[in-house]
Amino acid sequence: MNFTFRCPGCGYSTDKPTPDWKCPVCGRPLNIVSEKIPKRKSLMGEGNTPSVGVKRKGRKIFFKLEYLNPSGSFKDRGTAFTVNYFNVKKNCSSYIEDSSGNTGVSTAMYAAAMGKKAFIFSPKTIAESKAKLLSLLGATLKITETREEAYQEAVKMAREETDACYIGHMVNPVFNLGMSFIADEVIRDDGPGFTDVILPLASGTLLLGIYQGFLRLAEKNGQIPKLWAVQPTQVKYLRGKVKVVRDAEGPSDLADALVVKSPARLDEIVEAINRSGGGALIVNDDDMRRGVKALYSMGFIVEPSSAVVWAALEHLEKEELIGNKVLVPLTGSGLKYIGQIKL
Numbered sequence: 001m002n003f004t005f006r007c008p009g010c011g012y013s014t015d016k017p018t019p020d021w022k023c024p025v026c027g028r029p030l031n032i033v034s035e036k037i038p039k040r041k042s043l044m045g046e047g048n049t050p051s052v053g054v055k056r057k058g059r060k061i062f063f064k065l066e067y068l069n070p071s072g073s074f075k076d077r078g079t080a081f082t083v084n085y086f087n088v089k090k091n092c093s094s095y096i097e098d099s100s101g102n103t104g105v106s107t108a109m110y111a112a113a114m115g116k117k118a119f120i121f122s123p124k125t126i127a128e129s130k131a132k133l134l135s136l137l138g139a140t141l142k143i144t145e146t147r148e149e150a151y152q153e154a155v156k157m158a159r160e161e162t163d164a165c166y167i168g169h170m171v172n173p174v175f176n177l178g179m180s181f182i183a184d185e186v187i188r189d190d191g192p193g194f195t196d197v198i199l200p201l202a203s204g205t206l207l208l209g210i211y212q213g214f215l216r217l218a219e220k221n222g223q224i225p226k227l228w229a230v231q232p233t234q235v236k237y238l239r240g241k242v243k244v245v246r247d248a249e250g251p252s253d254l255a256d257a258l259v260v261k262s263p264a265r266l267d268e269i270v271e272a273i274n275r276s277g278g279g280a281l282i283v284n285d286d287d288m289r290r291g292v293k294a295l296y297s298m299g300f301i302v303e304p305s306s307a308v309v310w311a312a313l314e315h316l317e318k319e320e321l322i323g324n325k326v327l328v329p330l331t332g333s334g335l336k337y338i339g340q341i342k343l
């Protein structure tokens with residue numbers, strides 16, 4: 001697990017990441033430059049999630065059940081990879097994370113497993129059930145007004161408490177690398193030739209990780225698939241930057257996990273979507289309710305933020321914008337929402 005980190009802005013380079021994963025000169029999130037990709041080591045059985053192929057309208061759709069990761073979301077991949085890195089590189093007194101919910105729960109779970117304390121900063125919109133889970137896992141939850149404030153507070157603590165370890169999924173390139181193995185798994189399980197990926201987007205760890213994974217494998221397996229990013233109406237940071245093929249109006253309060261107004265890696269997200277030839281789709285609460293119902297009716301127990309992909313899939317099918325082999329990661333477990341969701 002030896003990485004060299006480099007700033008894509010000014011070229012600053014280091015073998016020891018900064019506590020906030022950002023360039024100390026110009027403030028951009030650091031990237032990994034590394035010839036050799038280390039093997040993924042499982043800590044709690046994360047990864048290698050099932051892929052369920054469904055035939056629809058002449059296409060094969062592969063639903064990757066990321067919600068079956070140990071804490072109920074795909075975030076476990078990035079957290080575990082980061083924890084493994086820290087286990088080799090730094091003696092952490094505790095883990096710090098800012099999160100709308102799922103990365104917090106994931107961090108708290110790995111902290112419990114490693115015998116560490118966890119400090120989680122979350123906006124007041126955090127789902128009640130996720131807050132409860134954090135407390136059951138022994139984490140200290142610090143509530144902030146906004147998602148942005150949660151990030152600022154977590155970074156402040158990470159800079160002050162030098163022996164604490166900041167997971168920092170919004171900025172941490174080790175986290176994204178951990179995510180990239182989704183691409184290896186689907187090609188191993190379902191073969192090459194994926195034409196499209198439809199995925200929810202907030203801070204971009206999933207999108208950038210999957211993009212990185214497919215790029216890495218492109219030499220052997222040909223072209224990379226088109227990336228279709230799905231966002232709720234309350235977040236439209238992709239507008240004007242990528243092709244928006246579906247727009248919606250109205251509230252999107254159900255998408256509590258997707259409210260990141262300005263991701264730290266926005267430029268990279270935009271570049272990945274555009275280079276892949278994909279685009280963005282915007283959805284609202286009605287779309288999410290329909291998505292939850294449709295996915296439940298197929299046996300997929302997902303949370304509303306995860307169900308955004310359904311309206312996107314229907315639209316892309318109707319407009320004939322997708323090819324014949326589509327990957328749809330189902331990101332978060334609906335079991336965290338039972339008792340809370342009203343359809």
Ligand SMILES: Cc1ncc(COP(=O)(O)O)c(C=O)c1O
Nearest residue numbers: 102202203204205206257331332
């Ligand atoms: C269930 C779920 N799906 C999708 C996302 C979006 O992922 P990312 O922040 O990597 O863009 C999140 C983020 O928290 C999430 O919790």
Ligand SMILES: [Zn+2]
Nearest residue numbers: 007010023026
């Ligand atoms: Zn820099």
